[in-house]
Amino acid sequence: MMRPVNGSGGVLVGTACIVAAWLLFSLHDAAIKLLVTELSPWQVLFARSAMILPLCVLIGGRRCTRNLAAAPARGQLVLGAVVYALAWVAYYAAARHLQLAELETIYYVSPVITTVLAILFLKEQVPLARWTALVVGFAGVVLACQPSAVRDVMPVAVLLLGAGLWAVAMILVRKTGCEVTTEAQMFLNGAVSLLLCGVAAPWWWTLPSPHELGLMALVGGAGFVAQYLLYEGIRRAPASVAAPLEYTGLLWSFVLGFLIWGDVPAGVVFAGAGLILLSGFALIALEWRQARSGAEGAAPPREAAVVAAS
Numbered sequence: 001m002m003r004p005v006n007g008s009g010g011v012l013v014g015t016a017c018i019v020a021a022w023l024l025f026s027l028h029d030a031a032i033k034l035l036v037t038e039l040s041p042w043q044v045l046f047a048r049s050a051m052i053l054p055l056c057v058l059i060g061g062r063r064c065t066r067n068l069a070a071a072p073a074r075g076q077l078v079l080g081a082v083v084y085a086l087a088w089v090a091y092y093a094a095a096r097h098l099q100l101a102e103l104e105t106i107y108y109v110s111p112v113i114t115t116v117l118a119i120l121f122l123k124e125q126v127p128l129a130r131w132t133a134l135v136v137g138f139a140g141v142v143l144a145c146q147p148s149a150v151r152d153v154m155p156v157a158v159l160l161l162g163a164g165l166w167a168v169a170m171i172l173v174r175k176t177g178c179e180v181t182t183e184a185q186m187f188l189n190g191a192v193s194l195l196l197c198g199v200a201a202p203w204w205w206t207l208p209s210p211h212e213l214g215l216m217a218l219v220g221g222a223g224f225v226a227q228y229l230l231y232e233g234i235r236r237a238p239a240s241v242a243a244p245l246e247y248t249g250l251l252w253s254f255v256l257g258f259l260i261w262g263d264v265p266a267g268v269v270f271a272g273a274g275l276i277l278l279s280g281f282a283l284i285a286l287e288w289r290q291a292r293s294g295a296e297g298a299a300p301p302r303e304a305a306v307v308a309a310s
Helices: 008-035 041-060 063-070 074-097 100-107 110-121 128-145 153-176 182-199 210-236 244-261 267-296 301-309
Strands: none
Touching: 008 074, 008 210, 008 244, 041 063, 041 074, 041 182, 041 210, 063 074, 063 182, 074 100, 074 153, 074 182, 100 128, 100 153, 110 128, 110 153, 110 244, 128 244, 128 267, 153 210, 182 210, 244 267
């Protein structure tokens, strides 16, 4: 059984993992945006899961299935995997119809939902400083993206559904993270996604081109590493800390938007990006201050040994 990594030092490592994960997720999302213009979201998720499963087995080996079989909360694990799969399908489906700015802006309501759920179900205490970082970061997202007027309600509704499902999935990961390894969690998510998409295969299957196969490989590779880092980060950091760090993914998406589509952000975009960075740095500074204060207040080695022995 894998225990969550506690302590302020673990939170700092978790923060680094989550920031790196959202960089890779930005690469993943750019490839998804290119793929879903021609392919079904179910087919894209199927290909992604088909690549991730062997990688999980390669890293975790038989420990993946043994760890899942021994987990006491198997029902919650399976539920989390189903919610995870549906969240991705909703996100992929909305990506086909919405502009990238609309897609990113609306989906970033997910950290707000995650923080609220963390308070309600995980009983996490969210200090005012973290709430401030969350609000400032979200304001920066809206300012940076400048979403245009919504013309079609259905894609927006689907995306909001996906954002809510993603928040629920992250809370379930936090609740069950002490029972299974990261590789086992990813293996289960990939297997459930593969099963759900496979059942729907007669309705979505088309033969992908070599270019699309290359993009699928990028989606699978980047998605695997990003998901691994995200789960490792979530095990170490409270959900209310992990949630605002999602905003860093928007910064990477601006760079990729310029490199792939030639998008040149306006001045207001840079202003919004500055708010997002401010919220992220404020969160890191808060954790660093708590880490130093925890180190200064720690018991001497001999006393700590007595506590550990008891």
